[in-house]
Amino acid sequence: MPRRNPRGRVAVVIEVSELTKSYGGSVAVDHLSFTVRPGRVTGFLGPNGAGKTTTLRMILGLETPASGTATVSGVPFRSHPRGLRHAGALLDAHHVHGGRSATAHLSALARSNGIPRRRVDEVLEEVGLARVAKRRIGGFSLGMKQRLGIATALLGDPPVLLFDEPVNGMDPEGVLWMRRLFRRLAAEGRTVFLSSHLMSEMENTADDLVVIGRGRLIAAESLADFAARGTRPGVRVGTRRAAELTAVLTAAGASAAPGRAKGTSPDETGADTLFVTGLPADRIAALAHEHHILLTELTTHNASLEDAFMELTADSIEYVAGETR
Template sequence: MIEVNGLTKRYGGTTAVKDLTFTVHPGRVTGFLGPNGAGKSTTLRMILGLHEPSSGTVTVGGRPFRERPRGLRQVGSLLDAHDVHGGRTAMAHLSALAAGNRIPRRRVEEVLREVGLVKAARRRIGGFSLGMKQRLGIASALLGDPPVLIFDEPLNGLDPEGVRWVRDLFRRLAAEGRTVFVSSHLMSEMEHTADQLVVIGRGELIAAESLAEFSARGTRSCVMVGSSALPALEPLLTAEGATVRREDGLLAVTGLTAARIGEITQRHGIPVHHLSARASSLEEAFMELTADSAQYLAGGTR
């Protein structure tokens, strides 16, 4: 478990992270989202003890990470796939990490096999593609078989097969009871992978909730209604304060719940053959709910 309480980080007159409080629970994949410049990387580095907070606390498994000897047995992380010595081989890189954390040598071969780098194990890392470096970074994170795993943009450079492999890997790790915390800008992948979300903007918390709850907060969440009497139903719904639009032969209704729409149609004797809630996509909800927190905007200035 990762517990963040009142976490703040200032650089001179700039506050990169402000009073963040959230918990990342085991047994779930938790996505960490935010616009560019939101403070995600700074937060991850404070969790790992690489940056000292200006105030607040962060613990992993009940203790600050810096207090844990042989850290790879407690937390595995991938923050920057390029942060490796290009002159070393993949085998040498992982072997050095294993030796420093008292991890058995056989584990190096196991993780190389798991990430699909056995054939490249004795090649120099400087010749690796970005996707191969991502796989090596994931291997490094898995090396100590830790209960907590943290990944920053792990999908960059991966081909579709690699993306699917990572998605399945994260789900398997969470199913094993591990804490999996993943920062990514790929909303479509987070929509297929994450169970929970932590969303920040300008260093402050916007949401810490399930993916379904966050998506439902978008104004594009609606109830789809099908009826043979749509012309009669539409003014009844707008009279109740709903916003109604036609979409593929149905009414897309915002501002009323499905239960309330059912009551209205029943009261007025209007037949209904379709009634379903449709949440905003994660991307739609994210763009809407973080609009005021975006540091860089295309097409204009704020």
């Protein structure tokens, strides 16, 4: 018997094992292995060209791997009859016939997957497109096409959902709606796999992360654990007597380096900036006061997802402004 989560939904896992894919002489995905579990939103991160879209396409059977496997509920997705009942996906919002209406597009998919016609109206209402359901898709904005893509993914009420950059073209209200949707889908026991370049969205949405670079796995862990692997928490300190303060802080057991926190050095007041680790902000302030050193800034800097991502993928960036690696 398949295992069910507390809400009664069958717990479906995405399993990727030693997945490899090349195009010509270029390796897009290189012996990649990870698991995406139900009941949580799993973010999929990597620099441009890391192999994220190729991986998603192989999971859905749209690309054939050179070696390795990608399974949904223990079998390749192509083995599932009426696929929209098993996994829904939004990979490219532009891949729709512009001459069709939203209703016609979804109705055709519903018929081919044995899905009741009433479900078309339900998902159009859910994504906010009910009032434009009869309009031709060619006249939709990108944000509207993204909503239609999400409606398509939800059409079969599947236990697995995959989204590739779904917030592109969405306005702030749409981004907030989508964030809440992903959280709700996971809370219902579904397996939600989400690719995005927006770190703020991952921080607000994802529970777990799969991070890749140059087609290889960098990390597969909780978002909190990954973020903690970034720059150590520290304190950004501004002062016009940086050398004296550095000596005082070093004697107290801290480490002070110029300009390592976000921002510039010198700061807008003309003072130098230090990034201090090993002492809390209140102790730094007390030592500065004790030695009559004026501070122009004292800001706690916590490790962030963006810090960790930039540091841990630095060797995997394919394209840098002005050069190609």
